Amino acid sequence: MNPVDSYILSQPNDKRDIFTFFHSLFTNTYGLTPHIKWNIPTYYGKTWIFYINPDKKEGIHLCFMRGNELSNPQKVLESKGRKMVLSYHIKNLDNIPYKLLIENIEEAINLDKTVAFKVRKK
Numbered sequence: 001m002n003p004v005d006s007y008i009l010s011q012p013n014d015k016r017d018i019f020t021f022f023h024s025l026f027t028n029t030y031g032l033t034p035h036i037k038w039n040i041p042t043y044y045g046k047t048w049i050f051y052i053n054p055d056k057k058e059g060i061h062l063c064f065m066r067g068n069e070l071s072n073p074q075k076v077l078e079s080k081g082r083k084m085v086l087s088y089h090i091k092n093l094d095n096i097p098y099k100l101l102i103e104n105i106e107e108a109i110n111l112d113k114t115v116a117f118k119v120r121k122k
Contacts, residue, residue, distance in 0.1 A: 004034040004041045011054065018060050018090055022052055030109055045112040050105075059091035062101075064108050066117065071107065076100050 001009075008019040023041065026032040032043040032050075042051040053061045064070060067077050067086025076097060077086035088104075090096055 002034070003036045007036060007041055014058065014092065015054050015060055017093060019052060019054075021093055022050075022060075022062060025105075026050065030105070032109075045109055047112060047117045049108050049112050053087075055089065055091075059089060061087040061089050063087040064104065066108065066111055069111055069115070070104060072104065074100050077104060 004023065008016060008023055011019055019041070023034065026043045027034055030045075032045055035042050035044060035048075037048070037051070040051055040053050042048050048065050050065065051063045053063055055061055064077060064086050066084065067079070068084050070077065070086065072086065074097075077088055079086055088101060
């Protein structure tokens with residue numbers, strides 16, 4: 001069993017279902033490569049695109065590494081004081097705005113494929 005699968009199986013049932021959904025979406029639908037980085041699942045295309053961070057209370061945070069570069073027209077992604085990463089808090093699979101989230105996911109994957117990631121120096 002790979003480290004990402006082991007991590008997902010170690011989560012409580014409510015979080016495990018959400019992790020499993022997004023892990024399957026990212027790996028099976030979009031062909032991203034999963035890794036464990038900073039002790040959480042991260043998903044890579046050319047560079048890292050997403051990570052899934054469990055919330056201390058309930059659910060998970062789906063984090064977009066280059067979220068600040070996304071259009072996010074419906075403002076479903078939040079910065080929470082971060083400059084680059086934007087995220088969406090998912091408490092359960094029933095409360096996900098699938099259409100909006102899929103649009104953001106596909107935009108992030110397309111950004112990874114078409115625009116080189118540049119580290120901005122201060």
